[in-house]
Structure formats: C-alpha cells, structure tokens
Amino acid sequence: MDKELLAMLVCPLCQGKLKYDRERGELKCHYDGLAYPIRDDIPVMLEEEARLMDADEKLGKAAGPEPGKTSGPETDSRDMANGKGKPSA
Numbered sequence: 001m002d003k004e005l006l007a008m009l010v011c012p013l014c015q016g017k018l019k020y021d022r023e024r025g026e027l028k029c030h031y032d033g034l035a036y037p038i039r040d041d042i043p044v045m046l047e048e049e050a051r052l053m054d055a056d057e058k059l060g061k062a063a064g065p066e067p068g069k070t071s072g073p074e075t076d077s078r079d080m081a082n083g084k085g086k087p088s089a
C-alpha cells in the first residue's frame with residue numbers, strides 16, 4: 001500500500017483516520033470498530049464491505065499478550081483521622 005494514499009484515506013462514516021493493518025490487509029477505523037478490506041491493492045471504503053472488529057481489536061490491542069504492562073491495583077489506604085470536634089490542647 002502506498003503510504004501517501006493511506007494518509008489520504010479516511011473513514012467514510014466518521015471521516016476519521018484509518019489504521020493500516022498490514023497482516024490482515026485491512027484499513028481499520030477504531031472509532032466505528034470497522035475494518036475495511038483491501039482488494040488487489042485497492043481499499044474498499046464501503047461500510048457494507050467492512051468487517052466488524054471484535055472488542056480486543058477495537059481497543060487497539062495486538063494479537064497476543066503484552067508483557068511489561070502490568071497495572072496492579074493501587075493500594076491507597078490512608079488512615080486520616082478527622083480532627084473535627086477534637087479539643088486542642
């Protein structure tokens with residue numbers, strides 16, 4: 001695919017920028033969750049021809065787990081005693 005051509009292409013629905021998926025040969029709109037096929041190097045910019053992406057694809061996740069990205073639960077337990085009503089010495 002021509003990079004300049006890719007840069008010109010936008011989603012026909014939301015006019016948003018498309019992401020080229022080289023492995024699948026598709027142009028993806030993450031906003032609409034649609035993947036437009038490329039046939040014979042020609043992108044088919046038709047909603048009815050587009051494939052609906054699954055949830056993981058919509059999130060922009062690549063196939064397979066991503067190591068190094070751990071988001072553990074943050075423990076934020078603050079023992080802040082409310083000093084209201086306390087007689088100050």
Ligand SMILES: [Zn+2]
Nearest residue numbers: 011014029032
């Ligand atoms: Zn779109």
